Amino acid sequence: MSFAGVKCHLEENENHSFRVQISANATKTVAELRRPLEEIVNGRTINHPSLTPTVLQHLFSRDGINLMKSIQQETRTYILFDRHSLKVRIFGSSVNAAEAEQKLVQSLMLYHGSKQLEVSLRGRGLPPDLMKQVVKKLGPDLHGLKEKIPGANFTLNTKHHMIYICGDKELKHKVEEIVYEIAQTSSGPNGSSEMSNTEIACPICLCEVEDGYQLESCSHLFCQLCLVEQCESAIKNLDSFPICCAKEGCRAPILLRDLKALLPIEKLEELFRASLGAFVASSGGIYRFCPSPDCPSVYRVADPGTPGEPFVCGACYAETCTRCHLEYHPCISCERYREFKEDPDLSLKEWCKGKDHVKTCPVCGYTIEKTDGCNHVECRCGRHICWACLESFATGDACYEHLRFVHSAII
Structure with a gap:
């Protein structure tokens, strides 16, 4: 083109x-x-306050993916959902992107409102084996729950540790009461455990264990709240990684299974981002984040003395030079490209040096090159320029008159 x-x-x-x-x-x-x-x-980038992490989770589902595809076709845009940062970006003209954003927000909120009610079987205050106990007492198809609440429809999602309910909030409250009763009587450190919580002190707060949680890797018992606060502290302090058992002499790593049981999905994503940030910070400059705002991708910095290679980000598709960390610039050195970034007209200024046939329009500042013809030059801004003295005129006739009377010639 x-x-x-x-x-x-x-x-x-x-x-x-x-x-x-x-x-x-x-x-x-x-x-x-x-x-x-x-x-x-x-x-x-969509920053609508209604699109909370809980709402954006719907985009992981098949319905959410089909919704994005449908809006893309209607608005002639492309919608990119970053599953790591839970950010949505729309590519296309400004008008089409605005239309796509409006449709996506409205559709997601409608879908979220009509979605089945859910009861989670894991998270803060719940024993890690709660789903196992629910299946044991109510059956894998939840027939025991259906017997207690006749006429209702329930589905157990074993992958996400969730009970889906077709009904109203009152029905959900009844299910929560039954699940809570199972959690209270569940075996293990969170219920009527073989070892009482009062028989051991929490290694973090050094008080009697309350609402205990037993780590998967080393079986040490902690207050669940203390473990959650340990994770939140790690998010704020990058030198707290890796997160390990705080019992003296142990240092066993806290496993992903424990983190999923202790933290909600929003906090877990925040912890993962902090962990990646700690890794980059501790690399001594070997790794860097993609320079695009809020992009979670990481690339390896070029070794000293070697030319920069292009890093093509898989999340935002930006191309970055791994040496100077600016936009990738083939066929030009990093130092030279940085000069051009600071002064975009640098190459033009250097080209103009020493050239008598190149001047600047006194009105708009545009560079004019005169290779042939008379001393009357018309700039792209519409002004008529005297090449001899750079005086400007509104019309060509006025410029010619100036050349005849002031310079005695038009050439």
């Missing part, structure tokens, strides 16, 4: 991503064309 001296070329990289190359006679022109292109490439 080319127009008015500008050429745009789309080429495919080895990893099947694409790069747009823009070339023109003036760096300023390239910058003007690059800005709207970057807006399209960066996309529109």
Whole structure:
């Protein structure tokens, strides 16, 4: 594609991503064309207050994926859902992206409101083996629950430790009471355990264990609240990773199974991001985060003395130089590219040096090159310029009159 001296070329990289190359006679022109292109490439991030992590979880489901596909087709946009940061970005024209955002928010809220009621079998205050106890007492198809509440419809999701209910909130409350009763009588450290919580002190608070939780890896018993606070402290202090058993002399790692039982999904995602940040911070500059805002991707920095390679982010698709950490710049050194970033017109200024046939319009500042013809030059801003003294005029006749009377010639 080319127009008015500008050429745009789309080429495919080895990893099947694409790069747009823009070339023109003036760096300023390239910058003007690059800005709207970057807006399209960066996309529109949705920050609607209604889209809480709980609502966004629906996009993991088949219905959520089909919903995004349908909106993409209707609005001629592309919707990217980052499963790590739970961020949604929409790519397309500003008008189409705004329409897609409105449709996605409305559809997700409607879907969330009509979704089946849920009762979770894991989380804060619940024993880690609660689902096993529920299946043992109520059956894998929850027939025992159906006998206690006739006419109701229940489904057990063993993957997500969840009971789905078709009904109203009153029905959900009845199910919660039955589940709570099972949790209270459940065997293990959270219920009527073989070892009383009062017989042992929590290694963190050094008080009698309350609402105890036994770690999977080492079987040491803690207050559940103390373990949750340990995880929250690790989120704030990057030097707290890896998270290990706090009992003196143990240091066994706290397993993912424990973290899932102790923390809600929002807090667990926050802990994972903090863990990744701690890894990057402790790498001594070997690894860095992708420079795109809120992007969770990490890349390895180029070794000292070696040229930077392109890092093509799999999350935001930005291309970054692994040496200078700016946009990837083939065929130009990092130092030179940084100079161009600080002054986009640098290459044009250097090209103009020592050239008598190149001057700047006194009205708009546009660079003009005169290779032939008389001393009357019309700039792209519409002003008529005297090449000899750079005085500007509204019409060509006024400029010619000036050349005849002031300079005695038009050449």
